[in-house]
Amino acid sequence: MSNYWLFKSEPFKWSWEQQKARGDAGEEWDGIRNYQARNNMRAMKLGDKAFFYHSNEGLEIVGIVEVSKEIHPDSTTDDPRWECVDVRAVCDMPEPVSLKAVKANPRLADMALVTSMRLSVQPVTKEEWLEVCRMGGLDDPPL
DNA sequence: GCCAACGTTGGC
DNA sequence: GCCAACGTTGGC
Numbered sequence: 001m002s003n004y005w006l007f008k009s010e011p012f013k014w015s016w017e018q019q020k021a022r023g024d025a026g027e028e029w030d031g032i033r034n035y036q037a038r039n040n041m042r043a044m045k046l047g048d049k050a051f052f053y054h055s056n057e058g059l060e061i062v063g064i065v066e067v068s069k070e071i072h073p074d075s076t077t078d079d080p081r082w083e084c085v086d087v088r089a090v091c092d093m094p095e096p097v098s099l100k101a102v103k104a105n106p107r108l109a110d111m112a113l114v115t116s117m118r119l120s121v122q123p124v125t126k127e128e129w130l131e132v133c134r135m136g137g138l139d140d141p142p143l
Numbered sequence: 144g145c146c147a148a149c150g151t152t153g154g155c
Numbered sequence: 156g157c158c159a160a161c162g163t164t165g166g167c
Contacts, residue, residue, distance in 0.1 A: 008165090010164095010165085033163095034150075034164095055164085056164090056165060056166080059165090059166075099166080117149095117164085118149065118150085118163085118164050
């Protein structure tokens with residue numbers, strides 16, 4: 001049984017365009033220095049799906065990625081506490097789903113994007129997953 | 144650019 | 156183990 005997640009990235013540091021350009025090779029989700037975010041990555045399984053959210057600029061869910069490599073050391077630090085997963089792009093959101101739209105939807109009131117604003121790697125429930133996919137115009141959401 | 148929220152650090 | 160100080164995140 002697969003779980004669902006959300007990754008935040010500031011587009012001027014690592015954008016959806018850059019993620020897509022990496023193709024099936026995927027990319028290490030490095031640089032996470034927060035225990036809760038790391039713990040979420042530890043819980044991820046190969047093939048888990050996640051939203052790709054642009055923070056700071058854009059403020060919208062722009063695409064879907066999947067876990068292409070489970071938890072391993074973060075190559076950007078020697079500190080053994082910090083680990084990460086690899087992700088690869090799966091598809092675009094036909095209609096990016098803005099933070100505003102998420103906040104305006106009562107069915108998404110408990111989404112971590114709303115309640116835990118600063119957490120950069122978040123869990124998403126299946127109900128939230130389906131609702132956001134529907135809002136984004138994905139008739140056949142990856143599960 | 145501001146500032147609120149909140150996680151982390153470090154002195155005691 | 157508490158908590159004040161500090162740093163960072165991220166919406167606005």
